[in-house]
Amino acid sequence: MARLLCDGTVELNGGVSVYSYGSAVGKMEGDGPLGACFDYIAKGAELGKETWEQAESTFQQYAFEIALKKGSFIKDDISFIFAGDLLNQCTGSAYGLRDTSLPFFGVYGACSTMAESLSLASLFADMRLGEYSAAITSSHFCSAERQFRFPINYGGVRTPTAQWTATASGCCIVGAADKPPFVKSFTTGKITDMGVKDANNMGAAMAGAAYDTIKRHFINTKTTLADYDAVFTGDLGQVGSDTLKELFERDNISIEGKHEDCGLMLYDREKQDVHAGGSGCGCSASVLCGHILPMIEKGELHRVLFAATGALMSTTSVQQGESIPGISHLLELSDN
DSSP, X not given: OEEEEETTEEEEEEEEEEEEEEEEEOHHXXXXXXXXXXXXXXXXXXXXXXXXXXXXXXXXXXHHHHHHHHTTOOGGGEEEEEEEOSSGGGHHHHHHHGGGOXXXXXXXXXXXXXXXXXXXXXXXXXXXXXXXXXXXXEEOHHHHHHHHSOOGGGOOOOOTTOOEEOOEEEEEEEEESSSSSEEEEEEOOOOEEOOOOOTTOHHHHHHHHHHHHHHHHHHHXXXXXXXXXXXXXXXXXXXXXXXXXXXXXXXXXXOTTTEEEHHHHSSOTTTSOOXXXXXXXXXXXXXXXXXXXXXXHTTSOOEEEEEEEEEOOOHHHHHTTOOOEEXXXXXXXXXX
């Protein structure tokens, strides 16, 4: 069964499999470099709904239904759902999943929510609490802009450090170990404050949290960067990725060639106007479910770290001049 190593790292000794996974994205995400990887690509961001928030909830429904279908599950096979999003009171998840009539845990880790929900679902699976659990999250460009920044039609200028909130959702269904991809362990993030107050520079705000969690995982598991095929972060974008690189260089560790960021993988920054890259709960979730997990299942990646990152701010805290704390939750995934 699960064992706490130290300082937030939990080893899943019973073994956990990601049995199936589903991804649903918007048109812009489908036009990006990973477009062929996703299970569902919408023709637009509305999905025929009256509001952006309803559309975001529908993306979650699609990701969940796709994961069920791909794993030959029915809804009643799922013992628990762990889900969250960026909207106030996690309404994207609550409204999207209210008709499932399944036991529901609402979780919030900002853009790190996919890693947080998957960590908790995997812990339940390792402890054999229920047969299968689902981890789901989402984001939507328009619903996030409405809540966090300015009216969509305002025409405000986005700074070069700003990131584009992904219209996307991802879902993983986990259970007792049977086949790859396997969840081997996870390290829970700590709230880390870099003193950044600019809401348009979230990458810089989150980089310290990613550094802290990855470094603690190395120490607690007695591993090094050389033990992994890749370290995926999400969603630091270009600014945050550069900062993370600098932080590790202080330890005489070069992450070049091993580090990839979901916020940089999802879009083509030369052709798509996303400035510093992608962000949002759905960014790392869709990259995980559309790209990373399939590569592990096929044996193209053997052992990786997935460290999703989140900026723990609100519209109120930013208006009050508070700095933006960051957090990063990490999972170790493998093919054996």
